[in-house]
Amino acid sequence: MTITYIPFGMKSTIALTLVVASGILMFGLSSFQKKPAIDLKASMARGRETYVTYCLSCHMDQGEGIEGVYPPLAKADYLLADKNRAIRQVLYGTSGEMTVNGKKYNLEMTGVDITDQEVSDVMNYILNSFGNKGGTVTPEQVATIRKK
């Protein structure tokens, strides 16, 4: 199967058409930036497991978070605005005040000790679940950020 990709870093303003063809999720998008193909559906399925293990406790089953305590991931402007920042936060955690969908949050999030593959999988799950249409992340992108 072939999947074309949302170019890394593009904003959600780009119109996406979700095509379901013979059980395979495909993103129809004019790709000007060819990336190595990954199986998004499989990545998301693995990512769901990582999400359940490491993220669900705070961000909840449907990414809704806990208002005033843990920010949502579902349709979250903060998350979708900067994917690289989100990857860094998964790797190394974050603290300090942040505003998500107009509400302030200020609790420490710890990073998790998982592989580049697992980070990309969980990012793909988060970016493409809960009503998000946020693109994809490859393990290579995670590795680049980890090295910085």
Add this chain to the structure above:
Amino acid sequence: MNTNEQAISRRSFIKASGLTGVALTLGFSFPSKAGDSPDILNAADAGSVELNAWISIDSAGKVTLTNHRAEMGQGSFQSVPQMIAEELEVDLNQVSIQFAPGNPGKYGSQITGGSSTIRGSYERMLRLGATAREMLIEAAAKKWEVPANQCYAENGKVFHRPSGRSMGYGELVTEAAKLPVPSAVKLKDPRDYKIIRKPLPRQDNPAKINGQAIFGLDKRVPGMLFAVVERNPRFMGKVKSFNSDEVLKLPGVKYVMKVERDVFGNLLEGVAVIGDSTWSALQGRKALKVEWDDNGFEHLSTQQLYDRMRTDLKSRKFISARTQGNFDSLFDKAEKKVEALYETPYESHSNMEPLNCIADVKDDSCEIWGPIQAPDWIQGATAGFLKLPPEKVTVHMTFLGGGLGRKAFTDYPYEAVALSKAIKAPVQVVWTREDDMTMGPFRPGMVYQCRGAVSRGNRIAALEIIAAGQNMNTQEPGADKSAYNLDVVDGLLKPYFDSIPHYRFGDAPLEAPIPVMWWRSVYASTNGFAFESFFDEMAVAAGKDPLDFRSQHLGEARYQALIAKLREVSHWDGRKKNEGYGVSITECFSSIVGEVCKVSRNAAGKVRIDKVWAVMDCGWYVNPDIIRAQVEGSIIMALGAATKHATTFLDGKAVEHNFDTYKMGRIGEAPDIEVHIMDNQERAGGVGEPGLPPFTAALTNAIFDLTGKRIRVLPFSLDEV
């Protein structure tokens, strides 16, 4: 099976056990002279001696056994009763097991450390079980008016062989309790064991899988309060001031006060927030602001600590601990020389149950509850602190959510006692994960300078290993720092002392204001890596197979048998290309463990551990499944310390605060492990620790075999090899 927490006098023992009044109760009278064997006493004859009630059998046939040691995962809760029940001829499912409170006069040494529970007590436990059995047989023989040698015991009953009659132990206890204790009893032939040597399920596990097991943190005492303590992150610093008024305004906060704890004779300071719940105390602490006085000692970093250790080694500033022959002259003129420096990090114990302790100090007595490895030491330390006679201090044991050496220390009960004394109420001091991880005492970081010469016959002609690092044994103020530290040879196989003609072992003690102490397998945990890596380097220099090289230095049959077993189970001689094999063998706590690690590169080119084979020779043993579990766990703990975590210091403070930075091995990283146990006639050795020291070198030797890369500094990342 049920568990109670204490066993005091015979009467309260019987009450606590739910035993009926009439019982056969046997215990020990410990001699005042060390080394003498304790006498077995019958409660009826005990007179003024306070009996420790190791075995009690009541008239309903209920059997209650005591475990005098802490249960921290190593299985003493199972293995101590398993030994007694074997000779007593009762089914383990019919007995209750109780923890003994801290009382060295009654129970002998109770410090659960040095893998000593079985090896230090098994002969006495077997004798006790056999004594009770013989008294019950004697009682039955009297009742039936038959010769005792026509009777035998089995499954809680005495049988008369010719007539087939039988009586349960419960029916015999009244008679048996009146009998004198026989001075000599015959122990069973190990070939006849029904309980010992069997992989019986652990008696503590039902409670541990349904949430009912009471660990220290789960203990509740009426009226107790909860304390958390902000301790000086620089260990030796003092409290200058703190904002108690603001903190006291918070809901649930009852007290804010300075508190000390005794760490190797130094009173380290902190500020306690005491509340009516754990959370209120924790919230109070968040609002607490403490100003510290951190003058008068160095604020060291990891870099400085290791620089100093390397400098000391370079300038040959060390104390010889054990020498033979003339290393210097042999090494100077040797043709084949090998030199290497190995470094191991500081480590936190990071037991899953953080430190905690409840103390209830009254005017003339004190009770303590907690996850405690050394109830007898805590009894003594508390009695000294409160100026009470030891018998007025009762130390109750709970299950320990891990111990690893840390919970043998007396500082955390000290703090609880100090706070309870101040507020005149029972208080549980709860250490947060961050407290537990940053306050130490830590396993000391070490640097090993190793030099060796290989003879023309490709044997070790001369060996020198100097260990630099903080000395765990000389931290008390006024300790003799010029004394040599023989612990620097821990882990070395004994035959090397004969087969290496010229050697020198020494230590270069580092002075630093960081508390350090035992961490599972103590000095052997790091020595093993240096010794067995360096032997591997010498085997390479000698052009010998690493297992053959070791074999030729370890002539004794016991060691040769272990090597043969290791060779067989690991298919050492059949190893293939693209597979790295490494071997390592160490000896500590009277047990010898050899491990072979097999590594390869996975599809992504990363080094992965395919398999670990371990052969444990602990001599006489009790429960093979507990031994396997201990070795599996030791290997996984060693793997974590080798490849995942380390404690580092910056500006005098520990850097790693929680598991996000002090990274633990997770389930996906656990290698396949196969454990074999040697069967022989040797005396019992330790089980809880000896599986740990050999692993790291087995791994790094395997990596060398696969990649040619020698790893000399821990921790390292498997992904980056």
Add this chain to the structure above:
Amino acid sequence: MPTYVLNINDRTVSVDAAADTPLLWVLRDELELKGTKYGCGKSQCGACTILMNGNAVRSCSLPVTAATKVKITTIEGLSPDGKHPLQQAWMELDVPQCGYCQAGQIMSAAALLARKPNPSDADIDAAMSGNICRCGTYNRVRLAIKRAAEKKGGKS
């Protein structure tokens, strides 16, 4: 202090607690459900794992306010008699050593088996990697999950 009504182990209970109190401390200090353990306070170790609507959740990070209107299950409520297939498998393979992390391990495994009755090794790694065991019982945890799946006749 506000009062919260919680559904824990199929019982309705009400507790008074500060709104920011993590469910962990409500369970342990208010409700005497001490099988759920404190290990790190930061969702890093899994010792405090409970089920919230069937998902494994770290109760140390879950404020009591978020625990209302959901179904909470702790180790004490996993089965009426301690005979959940996981608990049986845990017994048969003698998984626990010190035992402190094991309630959390079992609760994570229970959530896994509920959504994947026949988990692969990779599924087990992913679901169980949030649970640290310092005694190193991981290999037995893995075997016990597989044994329990067999007992349940696991078919997805």
